Amino acid sequence: MGLHVRREDCLLFEPPSGKLELLRCMDRVNEMATKIAEREVGHSVAVRLGLQFSERAGITAPELYLQGLGRAQGKSESKLVAAAIGEWADGDSIAAHFGFGIDLFRGEDYGGNSVLSRDSRNWLIENFNFRFVTLKELAEMVAS
């Protein structure tokens, strides 16, 4: 049940060897997304927040956690939702990076309880051979 980009917005990468390879990549994307969720960062932050808002509103009928996010009250909760969406996107970037076997990840350290915090980055480096680079390091690599 995913939401994908429209072709007019940008083109999705397709591995040169075709659909079977794409399916293998997506298995790995899902595998990493699950591991990120187990650490309670990435997408799971938005899920937790949505469920919390639904519960507070006394909703008993089943609803999507996304609908729960819509129950945020006031500016401070709206900011929490906006930040959770940013964290969700970061988690997806890490999962996609791993799944498609990309060499280097260019991203900042955001601290806190994040998939890009120092702790999470160390976990990714130690367990999945992630290589993070700064823009300067990347520029030096291509210059040499």
Place this chain on the structure above:
Amino acid sequence: MALTVTFDTNTLASVISPQAAQRDTGMSGAAVRTAIQDGRILGFFCETLVTLEGIETKDRVDILGNTRVISEATSTDRNAITLTVGIRHHHRNPLEPRFQERVQGASAIGMRALMAPPE
């Protein structure tokens, strides 16, 4: 063989528009941009950069809160039924022009979007 690199949202702008970045970042960004354009780097970003972060911060609660599951059934002949289930963001505006420019800029220099997990 080209290096493959994933860029997150906050770092993409410095490569797409290095001239708008701070001086040091801008110089590195320009070098990386050139490397992407001439194929020494294959640059990627995750599609959620568009589907999620493309929603303006002020609109996120409203748009995500109005997300619904949709389903559609079609039949092309007597013995074939196709069921499609997915989610749709209602009330979603087109991408904000500056954001759209960034995404199109990324595509124009050869960067491609990676498919996200189907959450």
